[in-house]
Amino acid sequence: MGMLSYVKNEISVIRERDPAIKSDWEVLLYPSFKVILNYRVAHRLYKKKHYFLARWISQRAARKTGIEIHPGATIGEGLFIDHGSGVIIGETTIIGNNVTLYQGVTLGGTGKEQGKRHPTLEDNVMVSAGAKIIGSFTIGENSKIGAGSVVLEEVPPNCTVVGVPGRIVKMDNKKVPRSDMDQIHLPDPVLNDIQELQKENKALREQVERLEEACLLKEWKPGA
Secondary structure (H helix, E strand, O other), rough: OHHHHHHHHHHHHHHHHHOOOHHHHHHOOOOOHHHHHHHHHHHHHOOOOOOHHHHHHHHHHHHHHEEEEEEEEOOOOOOOOOOOOOEEEEEEEEEEEOOOEOOOEEEEEEOOOOOOOOOOOOOOOOOOOOEEOOOOOOEOOOOOOOOOOEEEEOOOEEEEEEEOOEEEEEEOOOOOHHOOOOOOOOOOOHHHHHHHHHHHHHHHHHHHHHHHHHHHHOOOOOHH
């Protein structure tokens, strides 16, 4: 794909997923637009082993946008980084098509291990604000990662993950995240647990009250 095609594609991606955009000219101001175009150039240089120049371009883009993408990362079409400040994408990260990242997302490694050490995000994954995905494993297609989650292990396709550490709270959600762009209305396992405890507590209180009433009736004697 030539650079002009990349430009047209990025404009289309941002306009599709950000309702605040009113014209194509606004897209030119977006950090996501700038950093992706710089990444495409840097990645080509990286593959040709021009490592210094590739890193110079990527670091220059990081200083201007607040988004750091290592030129060695492999990124498909349609990546959208909303706002983007604080986003970090590591060297061996693999990102599929039509993935959405919000601000503060980290796709990182666990240390100084060699080889593949960063996550793989399959098509149509959405990672909400502040989430951290750390390690070499796969986030399956159409999955959502909730805001502030810390994901440390594999996630199957069509799942919703929330919490620290991240845990799967919903499976086989067939909605495509890039269509609804909803990072708010996700299941809350802590709230669900609290509600279950409240129900159990209420049932126990009612049972105790019935037992107390039964005991009082046994103790009470007419005419006493």
